[in-house]
């Protein structure tokens with residue numbers, strides 16, 4: 007039986023709802039019918055890991071709702087979030103004879119959501135799509151807010167569009183098949199939300215970390231945490247859909263995080279790289295007397311308590327070169343997101359030569375903090 011524990015209104019220019027609960031995959035057909043009653047066809051876009059797990063109930067529900075259904079599956083992983091897969095999916099939408107009335111269903115993690123969302127944003131200059139996130143990261147972050155993107159050789163998320171979905175359907179029951187590593191990756195964005203906007207949540211995570219064990223013991227708590235995170239994100243997005251100002255705060259840890267991701271050839275998860283980026287910028291902000299001294303260590307300990315690694319191999323010079331593609335850069339400055347305390351962050355316009363120093367200092371401090379915490383654990 008479907009349990010929609012939370013229904014959140016996302017009041018962007020094109021408003022929509024997010025449903026969070028269990029047994030919701032079976033409801034995708036009915037919800038699609040209610041938000042796109044004119045649709046006759048649906049193309050489900052998914053990846054090679056998610057398809058075998060969750061395609062069948064979604065496909066069946068859409069057929070029961072009277073839709074003609076096609077499915078396109080691409081190879082799982084960030085390496086597929088590229089112009090080639092994007093073009094193949096556009097061709098597939100045309101082969102399926104989708105019209106402007108029809109819909110795309112993004113079934114998967116953030117990679118599926120970003121790719122399928124960009125296909126929906128551009129096919130016939132824009133058709134409707136529904137986000138059905140299946141990772142923690144996609145449930146707490148990427149499925150909401152309408153950022154869609156693909157990576158270019160030159161860097162991460164460099165082509166994309168703002169295109170809000172018609173609905174978001176998060177079935178927390180899907181999370182049980184994630185690996186510890188995949189689950190932890192989502193925790194990085196949860197910690198990001200807590201650090202920039204919710205000191206109480208930060209303290210709660212310190213007391214009881216969000217883990218796959220918690221999912222097994224207390225699914226209701228995990229649904230609550232997803233809703234709490236979406237609440238933080240939607241409050242920002244509805245004020246600034248196209249990231250002219252305050253939305254940049256959601257990019258905390260990403261200027262360095264995205265650069266580490268690209269410099270490492272996308273072998274590390276997005277969340278893991280954001281975690282590295284958050285500790286790096288926090289550490290460098292202490293040196294600049296912008297952030298309380300104890301914050302980086304508290305942040306690094308919380309990250310480690312969520313089983314995220316802070317290790318990376320790439321050289322700072324390479325990471326800096328990648329960071330020059332950051333979308334918060336304008337000319338010779340970049341807007342960095344600086345933590346001011348637990349639950350508060352602000353933007354700091356920074357000259358690029360100063361950013362290079364910040365990045366070098368921050369990454370060195372991250373490695374030192376990480377080694378210190380790991381050393382304590384080994385000694386226990």
Ligand SMILES: NC(=O)c1ccc[n+]([C@@H]2O[C@H](COP(=O)([O-])OP(=O)(O)OC[C@H]3O[C@@H](n4cnc5c(N)ncnc54)[C@H](O)[C@@H]3O)[C@@H](O)[C@H]2O)c1
Nearest residue numbers: 055082115116117118140141143147148153180183184276
């Ligand atoms: N648009 C946004 O606002 C936004 C926000 C944050 C991140 N992102 C993007 O999201 C991507 C990262 O998302 P992600 O961490 O979900 O990565 P992902 O989509 O690659 O999923 C991680 C892995 O988990 C597998 N998987 C997905 N659901 C599963 C399930 N229920 N059970 C078992 N395996 C499952 C996938 O096949 C993949 O191998 C990055 O590309 C990042 O840039 C976008």
Ligand SMILES: O=C(O)C(=O)C[C@@H](O)[C@H](O)[C@H](O)COP(=O)(O)O
Nearest residue numbers: 147151153163195253256257260333
């Ligand atoms: O929704 C947002 O805004 C975010 O910044 C959320 C981030 O977690 C996400 O990774 C986003 O895709 C990064 O955006 P980008 O504009 O830096 O590519």
Ligand SMILES: [Zn+2]
Nearest residue numbers: 195260276280
């Ligand atoms: Zn992110």
